Amino acid sequence: MSKETKIANAVIRRLPRYLRTLEEMEAEGLERTSSAELSERIGFTASQIRQDLNHFGCFGQQGYGYAITDLKTEINRILGLKNKYKLIVIGCGRLGEAIANYTKTFEPQFDIVAMFDTSHDKIGSVVCGLPVLDDKWIEEYVKKNGVDIGVITAPAEFAQDIADRLKRGGVKGIWNFAVTDIKGMEGVKVENIHLSDSLRALTYYIAND
């Protein structure tokens, strides 16, 4: 484990946001930026931004700021986005299809290699240009093909079993869209997108406004 893993979780969660902002600025043809300008766009304070970037040895120069491309390259490296990742999507419903399509379109370093489902109507077909394979082969497929990340878009009641098989196959990470908390994943990083929790936090703010 490198020393960079000692960086606080909260800092890590902010890095993709910095990266996205820098990508937008680069697309606008900008070359340099400052913590004040980043603050304006992102909403964090300038001092927070300087502190976050200092963590990773990215120092802006007084009166000169940050070179956008260099900073972008550095954050890309820190986030591990210089590497390529092999993904499989488990659950070939509307959500699985949407996530496969999204990832193929917007995230070129993530290579989705197959989808899996239990339905015999779907197995053997091609969805988003990907073969739909039988769910029972997940573990074997992950082992043989060196899959890095399993994306779970299957219903909640199947998620734990799928995750266990992904782990035994040797994935390094799970991107979980099932509305349940997966347990026993030591050594595998689980990143959850809980749509339901997000919607229910939104109603809190609406109801209490």
Place this chain on the structure above:
Amino acid sequence: MSKETKIANAVIRRLPRYLRTLEEMEAEGLERTSSAELSERIGFTASQIRQDLNHFGCFGQQGYGYAITDLKTEINRILGLKNKYKLIVIGCGRLGEAIANYTKTFEPQFDIVAMFDTSHDKIGSVVCGLPVLDDKWIEEYVKKNGVDIGVITAPAEFAQDIADRLKRGGVKGIWNFAVTDIKGMEGVKVENIHLSDSLRALTYYIAND
């Protein structure tokens, strides 16, 4: 603004997770629980859980714990889930369809009433049992029908304009799936699902493990 809005953001974000766990326990036929048991299932410490629930006047009794149904009802009330919400989905691609389908299936208190798109191939059709309307009528539709929440699943470059029109129409909240940060939404609560940021945080942990 009620006094409940003074509760820290971090506490609010944990409530949907408590609710989900209580729903699972109720489905398993359980009637009572303790902070220790909740801690086991959720992963937060028991003392954290007691502290969070105390905020809202939910006190467990020593040696007796919490009545699951009562606690669930109370968290439902706090989160504003006793109310019904009218939603529209803007962007009728794979993601829009998946989110509409998800919400219709799993979240009965959220009533999706229409979808919107700019494509003349889609306008006038029915998707997930919902009419697809012309994007240019968003503001008027929101006003006339008292829409509470706009769900943006359109591409990032259109998101700000869509959000501006939703706000002028009078929505109370925006559930944003576009990979961009929406600005100028004073009085409207924006809840983001940034798929790209989530995937990029996952690779950090994989790359630095």
